[in-house]
Amino acid sequence: MDKIGVGVIGVGAMGYNHARIYSKLDETDFIGVSDLNDLALSRVSKKYDITGYKNYEDLLNNDELQIVSVCVPTTHHYNVTMKAIEYGKDVLVEKPISFTLEEAKEMINFAKEKGVKLSIGHVERFNPAVKKAKELIENDVIGDVVSSFAKRVGPFPPQVKDVGVATDLAIHDLDVMAYLFNKQAKQIYATMGSILENCIYEDHAEIMTIFETGISGILEVNWLTPYKRRELEITGTEGIISINYINQSIDVHGKFANDVSIKQEEPLKEEIRSFLNAVKTNTGPIVTGKDGINALKMVLAANRSSKEKVPISISDIK
Numbered sequence: 001m002d003k004i005g006v007g008v009i010g011v012g013a014m015g016y017n018h019a020r021i022y023s024k025l026d027e028t029d030f031i032g033v034s035d036l037n038d039l040a041l042s043r044v045s046k047k048y049d050i051t052g053y054k055n056y057e058d059l060l061n062n063d064e065l066q067i068v069s070v071c072v073p074t075t076h077h078y079n080v081t082m083k084a085i086e087y088g089k090d091v092l093v094e095k096p097i098s099f100t101l102e103e104a105k106e107m108i109n110f111a112k113e114k115g116v117k118l119s120i121g122h123v124e125r126f127n128p129a130v131k132k133a134k135e136l137i138e139n140d141v142i143g144d145v146v147s148s149f150a151k152r153v154g155p156f157p158p159q160v161k162d163v164g165v166a167t168d169l170a171i172h173d174l175d176v177m178a179y180l181f182n183k184q185a186k187q188i189y190a191t192m193g194s195i196l197e198n199c200i201y202e203d204h205a206e207i208m209t210i211f212e213t214g215i216s217g218i219l220e221v222n223w224l225t226p227y228k229r230r231e232l233e234i235t236g237t238e239g240i241i242s243i244n245y246i247n248q249s250i251d252v253h254g255k256f257a258n259d260v261s262i263k264q265e266e267p268l269k270e271e272i273r274s275f276l277n278a279v280k281t282n283t284g285p286i287v288t289g290k291d292g293i294n295a296l297k298m299v300l301a302a303n304r305s306s307k308e309k310v311p312i313s314i315s316d317i318k
Helices: 013-024 038-047 056-060 074-086 101-114 128-138 165-181 267-281 289-308
Strands: 004-009 028-034 051-053 067-070 090-094 118-121 145-155 185-193 204-211 216-222 224-236 239-244 249-254
Touching (some): 004 056, 004 267, 013 028, 013 038, 013 067, 028 038, 056 074, 067 074, 074 090, 074 101, 090 267, 101 118, 101 289, 118 267, 118 289, 128 165, 128 224, 128 239, 165 185, 165 289, 185 289, 204 289
Parallel strands (some): 004 028, 004 067, 028 051, 067 090, 145 216
Antiparallel strands (some): 185 204, 204 216, 239 249
16 A cells, blocks of 8 residues: 555644654655744754645645644634644544543534544553553453552643643543443542643543443542652452553552563554544544544543532533
8 A cells, every 4th residue: 555644733742753753654654744933843854854834724735645643722622623634634633632621522524524634642541551541451460450549640731821730630530440440430530730820721530430330430630749659559359459651561469460571662652543444445543533432522521620629420521
């Protein structure tokens, strides 16, 4: 099969990594990138010897372009993605799918109408440790899942200006929990606050989620900790699985405890490869628009719970 023409819109921190990976894949023809920031645009276009566009529609207008990664700030996901779909491009948009639920639904419906693929960048699903945990849970290594606890903390990222820590960080673990348990969230209770002077949204949050069948998930996230920690512990009736996202490692304790072998891979690279394969084989992407909506609903429920100081049912998020 001929190489797939790819491009990236938004080459800040995450978009730069999309560009880096696309440039190294044999199956891709890296067409170009777009960004409003002259410095970022020049940096990436020169490094990979590709065309840089200030106006992203100039990139989308290229007939050789088939796939575009949308890595702009969350508040611009809707406009850029809708325009890419209008041009008939398959889209991998960074998480969250969009800023509002209404926007997300329009994006999904428009992609279906235009016959293009839309996938959401919930990259932790492609972390080898998460994939292995999914396998262990499905093989009943820890029995029935009872509860989980996640901790995702670290320093404040100054490039994130349009969302708070719940939308930026908590959404990862909320999505992973739903994915691992294969259950939808039913109710969420959250407390949030803001301490940092340079952060206009919440910089710390504690979120408790009740999933179908009563599985509970507790999550702590913040931009206050001077070091990064990305951990998830899952408790079952017959054991515990502990995941370190950063090290891509798993510890299993309990009746069926055993050494777990994991082949380390870059999650973003695996995510991009997966989407490329979906396009090449004309199959559905692993992370769908529906998955993106489910994750967004959980974050919106958490934000609402914090403001109203009561538990929020996911069914009330419409």
